Amino acid sequence: MVSPSTMKIVRESGAVPGSEFVLEVAEVRKEFPGVVALDNVKFQLRAGTVHALMGENGAGKSTLMKIIAGIYTPDKGTFKLRGVDVRLKSPLDALENGIAMIHQELNLMGPMTVSENIWIRREPKNRFGFIDHLEMRRKTEELFKRLNIEIDPVVEVGTLSVANRQMVEIAKAVSFNSDVLIMDEPTSALTEREVTHLFQIIRALKAEGKGIIYITHKMNELFDIADEVSIFRDGKYIATKNSKDLTRDEIIRMMVGREITQLFPKETVPIGNVKLSVKGLTLNGIFKDVSFDVREGEILGIAGLVGSGRSNIAETIFGVTPASSGAIEIDGKRVNIKSPAVAMHNGMAFLTEDRKETGCFLLLDIQDNTQMAVLQNRYVNYGFVEQTQLAKDSEVMAQALRVRTPDMQEPIINLSGGNQQKVLIARWLLTKPRILILDEPTRGIDVGAKAEIHKLVSQLAGQGVAVIMISSEMPEVMGMSDRIMVVHEGRVTGFLDRSEATQVKIMEMASH
Amino acid sequence: MTDTQQDAGKSLTGLKKIRRWPPEVSILLVLVGIMLVFEILGWILIGDSFIANRQRLSIIVLQVAVTGVIAIGVTQVIITAGVDLSSGSMVGFIAMVAASLAQVSTNERAVFGAYGLTDLNPVWAILSGLTLGLLLGFINGFIIAKTKIPPFIATLGMMVSVRGLAKWYTLGQPVALLSDSFSWFGHSFPVFGFPVPRPVIVFLIVAVIFHILLTYTRYGKFTYAIGANPQAARVSGINIGNHLMKVYSIAGLLSGLAAVMTAARAESAQPGMGVGYELDAIASCVIGGTSLGGGVGRITGTFIGTIILGVVTSGFTFLKVGAYYQEIVKGIIIVAAVVIDQNRQNKRRKSS
Numbered sequence: 020m021v022s023p024s025t026m027k028i029v030r031e032s033g034a035v036p037g038s039e040f041v042l043e044v045a046e047v048r049k050e051f052p053g054v055v056a057l058d059n060v061k062f063q064l065r066a067g068t069v070h071a072l073m074g075e076n077g078a079g080k081s082t083l084m085k086i087i088a089g090i091y092t093p094d095k096g097t098f099k100l101r102g103v104d105v106r107l108k109s110p111l112d113a114l115e116n117g118i119a120m121i122h123q124e125l126n127l128m129g130p131m132t133v134s135e136n137i138w139i140r141r142e143p144k145n146r147f148g149f150i151d152h153l154e155m156r157r158k159t160e161e162l163f164k165r166l167n168i169e170i171d172p173v174v175e176v177g178t179l180s181v182a183n184r185q186m187v188e189i190a191k192a193v194s195f196n197s198d199v200l201i202m203d204e205p206t207s208a209l210t211e212r213e214v215t216h217l218f219q220i221i222r223a224l225k226a227e228g229k230g231i232i233y234i235t236h237k238m239n240e241l242f243d244i245a246d247e248v249s250i251f252r253d254g255k256y257i258a259t260k261n262s263k264d265l266t267r268d269e270i271i272r273m274m275v276g277r278e279i280t281q282l283f284p285k286e287t288v289p290i291g292n293v294k295l296s297v298k299g300l301t302l303n304g305i306f307k308d309v310s311f312d313v314r315e316g317e318i319l320g321i322a323g324l325v326g327s328g329r330s331n332i333a334e335t336i337f338g339v340t341p342a343s344s345g346a347i348e349i350d351g352k353r354v355n356i357k358s359p360a361v362a363m364h365n366g367m368a369f370l371t372e373d374r375k376e377t378g379c380f381l382l383l384d385i386q387d388n389t390q391m392a393v394l395q396n397r398y399v400n401y402g403f404v405e406q407t408q409l410a411k412d413s414e415v416m417a418q419a420l421r422v423r424t425p426d427m428q429e430p431i432i433n434l435s436g437g438n439q440q441k442v443l444i445a446r447w448l449l450t451k452p453r454i455l456i457l458d459e460p461t462r463g464i465d466v467g468a469k470a471e472i473h474k475l476v477s478q479l480a481g482q483g484v485a486v487i488m489i490s491s492e493m494p495e496v497m498g499m500s501d502r503i504m505v506v507h508e509g510r511v512t513g514f515l516d517r518s519e520a521t522q523v524k525i526m527e528m529a530s531h
Numbered sequence: 532m533t534d535t536q537q538d539a540g541k542s543l544t545g546l547k548k549i550r551r552w553p554p555e556v557s558i559l560l561v562l563v564g565i566m567l568v569f570e571i572l573g574w575i576l577i578g579d580s581f582i583a584n585r586q587r588l589s590i591i592v593l594q595v596a597v598t599g600v601i602a603i604g605v606t607q608v609i610i611t612a613g614v615d616l617s618s619g620s621m622v623g624f625i626a627m628v629a630a631s632l633a634q635v636s637t638n639e640r641a642v643f644g645a646y647g648l649t650d651l652n653p654v655w656a657i658l659s660g661l662t663l664g665l666l667l668g669f670i671n672g673f674i675i676a677k678t679k680i681p682p683f684i685a686t687l688g689m690m691v692s693v694r695g696l697a698k699w700y701t702l703g704q705p706v707a708l709l710s711d712s713f714s715w716f717g718h719s720f721p722v723f724g725f726p727v728p729r730p731v732i733v734f735l736i737v738a739v740i741f742h743i744l745l746t747y748t749r750y751g752k753f754t755y756a757i758g759a760n761p762q763a764a765r766v767s768g769i770n771i772g773n774h775l776m777k778v779y780s781i782a783g784l785l786s787g788l789a790a791v792m793t794a795a796r797a798e799s800a801q802p803g804m805g806v807g808y809e810l811d812a813i814a815s816c817v818i819g820g821t822s823l824g825g826g827v828g829r830i831t832g833t834f835i836g837t838i839i840l841g842v843v844t845s846g847f848t849f850l851k852v853g854a855y856y857q858e859i860v861k862g863i864i865i866v867a868a869v870v871i872d873q874n875r876q877n878k879r880r881k882s883s
Contacts (some may be wrong), residue, residue: 339766360768377766380759382826391756394749395768397685402748446767 036500040102041066041198041230042087042118047096049082051433056082056094060256062249064199064230066524069221071233071245071262074274075465077249079436080234084201087232088120089113101198119192120201127184129177134159137175137191162190166220179326182213189220199234200224205241207463210325236465238267262403275467285499291315293351294485295454297336300345305331306509310343313454313485320474320500321489323529328509329489330372333456336487337369338362349454363395369450370443372459372489376444378519379431386427389413390441393449416445421471437464444472448479455479455486461495473499493522505529554820555831561818562839562866569846581849585725595815595841596730597622597789597796598619598808599834602815603741604785607778608831609816610745612758612825613675613682615779617689618786618812621667622805624697625790630800633713642706653713660791661784667693668783669776676772682779690809697802700870704803709794717796730792738784740829754778760823815840818868839868 042064049057057079064070072080085091089107098105100116107113113120127136134155135142143154159172167184176184184514185205192200202221206214221231221244233245241248242262250257253398257273293312300309304329313319335342338356347356349365356362362369371377375415379390390398390409398409414427420441424434430440440460447455457476475501480486490496496503503515505528512528553561566582573581581587601618608615631642633656636649643649667689674685716733719726745751756764765771789808794800819836821828844866847857 065736086739337766358768358770359766360770371766377760377762380763380826382759383755387752387755391752391764391769392767394752399749402750404747404749404752406747 031382040064040278041100043097043099043102044083045097047083047086047092047264049079049086049091050094056254057086058254060096060251060254062087062213062256063259064232065247066198066230067225067228068246069225069231069233069244070247070249071235071241072249072251073241073270074251075236075437075467077083078274078465079254081203082254083251084120084203084232084234087113087199088118089119108396114195114197117198118201119195119197119199120203121185121188121192121205122203127176127187128346130175131188132173132175133170133179134172136187137162137194159190160195162194166193166223167216168220181208182210185209185213185217186220187492189217193224197229199230199232201234203234204236204463205233206235206237208325214240230529233307236463236469238270238466241270242267250274256294274465285318286481287471288316288477288481290317291483291499294349295336296348296351297489298346298348300332300335300347301343302331302335302340303343306335306506309506309511311504311511311514313487315453315483315485316480317484318480318488318499320496320503321487321506322493322496322503322525323506325491327506327529329506330458332486332506333369333458333489334371336362337367337456339369360395363392363450366451366453367456368392368447368450368454369456370447370460373460374436374439374443379439381432382430383428384428385417385422385424385434385442386410386413386430388418389427389449392446396450412449413445415444416449420445420475421450421468437468440464441468441470441472444475452484454485456489458489459491460488461490461492491526496520496525497522547843553831555829555835556837557871558820558832558839558868560816561871562835565839565842565846565864569842569849572850576850577662577848579800581846583849587845587849589725589727591730591732591838591841591845592734594844595837596728596734597793598811598815598840599734599837600737600785600792601808602812602833602837603737604782605809605812606816606821606830607741607745607754608757608782608827609680609821609823610754610825610828611775611778612761612823613775613778614686614813614823615671615782615786616683616686616809617667617671617693618782618789619808619810620690620693620697620807621664621783621786622790622793622808623802624693624700625660625663625667625787626794626800626804627697627700627706627802628663629656630709630713630794631701631790632656632659633794634706635708635710638708640704641708642701650710653710653716656713656794657716657791658699660794661787664787664790665780665784668786671783672776672779674782675779678774686882694802697804700802703802705799707799709798714795714798715791717794717798728796730796733788733792736790738830738834745830750774750777755826758827761824801808802852811840818865836868839864 040063045061047057047060060083061077062083074080082091089110089112092108105116107116119458137159138155142150143158145151156172163170163172166189170179170183170186170191176187179187184206209217224231235241247259247264248265248270249259250270252274263277272452278519285326291314294315295313298310301307309321309332321329321332331340334340336347336356338358338361341357346353348354354361354365356365359369375381378393390413394404398405410427417427422438422441422445424438431442434442444460459474461472464472476488488496488499497520501517503520503525505512505515505525507529515524569581573579605615632648632651633653634641634644634649636644638644638649641649671686674680677684683713708733716729719728745754753764753769756767756769757771757774761771766821790805793804815824815836816828816833817836818839821830821833843861844857847860
C-alpha cells in the first residue's frame, strides 16, 4: 500500500510504473444504512480508451464513481492506480493522483471568470506574490486551443451557456493533467451540435492516452464513443464487454435482468373532446403566437432544440410565468391562469425540466416531497393535514411507481436521480390531473424506469388525461406522441401526425 | 423476469426500517451536558447542587419565557429562510402601548389619564398589544413579499423605526403604576406549594400550539417547502408571498404577546425594554437545530435551545461568575452548540 502523497511524488517524477490498466478496482463493497450500494464490484480502465458505465438508476454507478473520485471511502476493496495499491482519502487526493471528475451538477463559480475558475487554488503568481492574470489568461488560451474550445477566458462563467460551462469544466479537469477523467452524463443538457463537439474533445483526450469513464443513459452515444462497456445491476457487477460486440438489446437485458419488450408502449386510445386550447399565446421576447389544442386521451409531443422556447411555453401554460398576451381555454371556457395554483385548480399538473432547481425539496423527506402539491386542494381538514390517509395513498403511489427506498421518511437527497423523478411524478399523480405537462420526463433516467414512465403516461392518456410531453430525445417524442408540435426560436414551425413523423422531418422543422 | 419487480416492491416496505433518532436528541444531550458541568462545578466550587433546586429551575424557565415565545415565532420565520430582527424593538414599543392602557387612575401622570382611559379591563391592553404585534409583523411580511428585498434588511429597518416609536411614544418616559388585574399575568400561582409564573405557562402553551401547527397542518408543510426550495414551492402551487405575510404576521403577534408578558411582569414599561431579545431568540433557534439556510427546524429544538440559554445564564449566576464573563462565555457557547450539532448532522447525512 502506497500513500496518496507518495504516489503523487512518484507521478510527478515521471517514473510511472507501467501497467495495462490506468485504474483497477476490485471487490469493492459500500453500504449505506438500509441499502447495499455496491457488492463485490470490479472495474478496470485501460489507458487511451473510453469506458462506458451502464446500469439502471440505483445500480451503483454513481457510488462507484464517487469512490474512484475519493468522495466516498469504500467499506472494502482494492484500489490500484497504474498497478500500485493506493487508498484515497479525499477528492483532493484523487485529483492529485490524476483522477478528475466532471459532475452532473456543474461546480463552477458564476461570478468568477473562466480562467479564474480553471486555475483556482493554482493561480500563477508574479514575483510579488500577486496573481498574474496575464499568465493565467495565456495558460487558459493554450489549454482551450489544445481542446479546440472557443470561449473567451475573461468572461464570467455565469454568463455562459450550459454547454460552454460544461466545456470549461472539462478543460479544468484536463488542466490537472489527469490520467482518468470521469464524465457523469455530460450530454444531458447539450444540443446535438454541442454533443458532436464534446465527442471531438473526448477523442482528442483519448489520443493523448487518457482513460475516460463515461456514464450515460443514452444508447446511441454509447456506440458512438465508447470502446468498452461495463454493466451494473442492483449494486453488482454484471459484465465488461467490447462495445462493438454488443447490441442495444443485449445491453438492456443485462441492465434490467429481464426483457423490455417495448420501450414506447403507446396504446391506441380513443381521443375525446378538446381539453386544452391555447390561442395566440405570447411571452414577450421568448415565444410568439403559439396556438394548439390537446384532446382528452391525446399525447401531444413538443419537439425543438434546447433554447427554442419549448419549456417556456409549458411554464406559461402552467402560470409560472404568465403570458403577455393570448388565451388559454379549458373545456372551451377561457381561464386566466395567473399562477400555478390557478392552473392546478383547473386540473393541470406540470413536471418541470430541472429536478434539482424547480422539482425536489432536497432537505425534506420522500413523504413531504410526494404530498406537497396535493395539499393545495385535498387531504386538508380545517388546516390540518389528513396524515394517515395521505401517507397511505402516497406510499401506494410510490410503490406503483417502484420508487426504490427503505421507507417514505428517507430524505429525497439520498435517492438516485431516477427515483427522485418518480417521486416527483407521484407528487403530480396524487393531484389526479386532467391535463399533464411533462418537461423532459425521462432525462437522466435508465431504460427500465424510462419504460415504466412511458407505460404510465400511456395509461394516463387511456384514462382520458390530456398529455403534453416535451422531450429532447427524438425516439421518445416519436414513439409516444399522437401528434408532434415542433418549435424553433419561439415560434411553432409545424405539426406532424404520428404516422408522418420522421426524425428528418422533425429536425428540418426544428432547425430553420 | 419478475424478481426485479418483487425487489422493488419489497424495497419500499420490506427492508428493515431505518431507526431515526429525532434530531433534538443531540441538542438535548448538550443541555444535559451543560447542566452536569454546572452540577459538578457547583459541588466543587460552592458545595451546593445546581439541579436539585426547584426554585432555581422555575427561575430559569421564567427568565427565558419571554425570549422563548419570540423564538417560537422566529423559528418559523427562519424555516422559510428568512429572519426577524425587529422582535426586540417590538417588545419595547408594544410594552409601552399595552402598559399605557393598563394604568391606574390614581396615577396623576397616566399617559391617557386626560382621556379617562385608566382602570380599564386588562383585556384592552392585551388585545391592543397582540393587534399591534400582528400589524407590525404584517408590515414586515408585506414589504418582504411585495418588494422582494431580503428579510434581513426589511426587519432591520423595522427594528430601528419601532425602537424610535417606543421612545417617541412618551418622549422617553417610563410607563408605571399598572393595574393589578394586568400585572396578574406576570405573577406566579402556586402548584403543589411551588410558585409557577404565568409567563411560563404561556410559553408552554405557545410551544405546544406551534409544534402542532408546524408538524400537522398545511401551514406548517408549506412553511418548510418555501424554505427548502422556493421555486419548487411555487411550481407546487404555493403562493409564496401570501404565505410569507402570514408567517411574519404570526411572528409579530408572538412578539406582541412577549411584550405584554414583559410589561405585566415588570409592572411597568420603558422604551429600552427588549433590547437584544431578537438575538437571544435567533440564538435559541440555531442552538435548537434550525438552519439559517431554511427548510430545517423544529419547535422542540427551539424549546431546548431556549432552556440552554437560560441554564447558562442561571448557572453562571449560581457559580457567582461576573456579568462580563457571562456574556463572553455565552457567545462561545452559542457558537459551540451549533458547531457540535452541525457536525453530528453532517455525519448523519454522510452515513445515509
